[in-house]
Amino acid sequence: MATPAPKIRFREPQIEMAHGAGGKASRRLVEGLFAPLLFGSSQGPLGDAAHIQINGTRIAMTTDSFVVKPLRFPGGSIGELAINGTVNDLAVSGARAEAIVVTFVLEAGLPTDILEAEVRAMGQAAEDAGVMIAGGDTKVVEHGKADHMYVTTTGIGRLLSGVIISPQTVQPGDKVLLSGPIGDHGITILLARGDLDLEADLRSDTRSVFPLVQALVHQAGAGVRWMRDPTRGGVATSLNELARDSGCGIVLFEEKLPVRDSVRGACELLGLDPLHIANEGQFLAIVSSDHAESALQALRATPGGEEAVMIGEVREQPASAVLVTTLYGGSRLVDMLVGDPLPRIC
Amino acid sequence: MCLAIPGKIVELDAQNPLQAVVDVVGVRRKVDLGLLQDEPPVPGDWVLIHVGFAMSKISEADAADQMRTLTMLGEAEAAMEEVRGYGLEDKEPHSPGQGWKQ
């Protein structure tokens, strides 16, 4: 019996920057072009990592590419992002990263000491995260075709026991936990570009969140319904994806959202919403209500998790949408990122 | 774009007194004071910033005044209602819809 030809729903005539921003346009591209042609009809909702069964063992696998500009910024560089990004994608799918392979696309003319600095940074980040770098590949392209370097990392990991993460398990009454302040990474990059006459004492938050995920899973087990690291597109995009995939509504309490003063100031100055700004060292978790409080305490007791906070809860309404409420009874919907106010941030 | 933000002048440019650095909760931004040249602000002053230019000085006194007014909103009414409650003005019992605070 012939399978029907896959239907391409992506109708746009050319690729724009927005298609890489992690928001609505990215989702249209992935769901409308890549998914029908590559993933087949059996694929469920797209997560950060794929779970594959090999001879009865469940492993997780993920890949990510890094095109950040500038390469170095307060708090890190492309090297750290490349390792932590993949470690984190595996972590939030409930897996411990075991091995990573790295590919470099290098621009002819790239000074060796710049490359060396990044490779050192990657080695250090891998050591800090406890993950092995198992191999890689290198290509060089003509000057002007790779903006110094592009890096891709692909990682595999072993799933932690007792973890069943799926948007389908999310239900009204569950709580939304966030590991720490948002917006640090995206705003740091924006300021590091030097185009705006803005300065602030800010650093990227890039780090492995695996120790925090591990503490959370250890405490709450099957009470952990879903996790995600809110990179491009920010918390708003990640939670909108969940709302869409689960059909539930997510209500966030504005006064609980952790945002550093300087991130807030920069966002106000530029007309940006911290909920749409990328993070490289935080994660969101939906936890059942009976486990939420102890899970939060477990996070706060883990080094690096001291600023974890409960920012909201899952409700039936508004279905498939994210609402932010204020202390005085006002509310607004917050949608996925549209367009791309901050290109090339990770 | 109506977007305008309050910021505090922290430093004037040594070469050009019409250029300054303002601080907005820890973010420092260069700002042009050209539109305030008739009464140039000094470090410590607060200004309203729009597209990189200072538009106006912000009066702390007026802001404090406004906060006082806002805090008292409804209080004048509440005081009057208490007086009316003493029953000195008329004999009718007070209930919603009688024209007092709903």
Added chain:
Amino acid sequence: MKFVDEFRTPELIGKAGEEIRRLADPSRHYRIMEVCGGHTHAIYRFGLKDLLPSNVELIHGPGCPVCVLPMGRIDDGLALAAQSDFIFAAFGDMMRVPGTHGSPLEYKARGMDVRIVYSPADALKLARNNPEKHVMFFAIGFETTAPSTALTLMRAKTEGLSNFSVFCNHVTIIPAIRAILDSPDMRLDGFVGPGHVSTVIGCRPYDWIAKDERKPVVVSGFEPLDILQSIVMLLRQLRKGEARVENQYKRVVPWEGNRAALRAMGEVFELRPYFEWRGLGFISQSALKIRPSYAQWDSEQRFTVPGVRVTDPKAAQCGEVLKGVLKPVQCKLFGRECTPEQPVGALMVSSEGSCAAYFNYEHRKPVTIATVAAN
């Protein structure tokens, strides 16, 4: 944040809401227009409509400079900048506004050098740093922004910078308000006046609204407490049958305006005899053009502008929404062919446009606020 956080104090917002409910006469239906796009944005962002009784209705005015720009002007600007040694510089809000053949961002994807700037001074800096290119700054905005463009042009002239010009689309607020009041479809009780425009023009320009049209105007700040207090002040006047201009935004707006800013505008700009506004048609003396003394820095005097008039797509009802005659959701294209990612009209692109504000912050909210307030 000082001068911001105090004006978001929840208890005081609650009090202001109560005062509004107390002042609103239940036998009346109040229609108050907030002129300025920044107020429209703030109202939605802070969920202020949730705090108003059902008989106090806020109508969104045409004070969004991106929204009122006809598509032909965007086409003109992009056509000018299509030359190979040009840099097209504009504020972020302009970047996704659709022209006939695409938005500035789409032109960028096709190879045009398009840059986002956060200040006209940034555009001037681009010109200094790129002497082999010509930087064309696509200027938009009401009287809030025009003085900054003016100062920048004065600087360009003083420096003798030859690779910089401005494509000027600055418009003025009073003719727009007049057009609204002249419109037969519009019944309004009062105005929440534009706060930041007034830092430049002061409060006197609104006198005729109070005296001749007998409608109160309260010049308002942009924080939740500012807007709510302005509505309180309007309702107080309406209850007493008064019509005056009041300044709620005293901490920032001087009654007489900013003389230095007005001087700079007068030095560089003059009024166009008429200008086309999306939705409002041609309005005389409503827009600024650059004086002959600055011809060298005026993209229109220095280069040839195609000047093609482009009418809006027939089905789009941008004009009626701009005037406040229709609510965004009543436009046939709203949420279907026209969304923030694939906008047909500028009201869906600009962060101050009422369609975008409504879509992003309100559209799918549950109707009852009881659900929301119970947290």
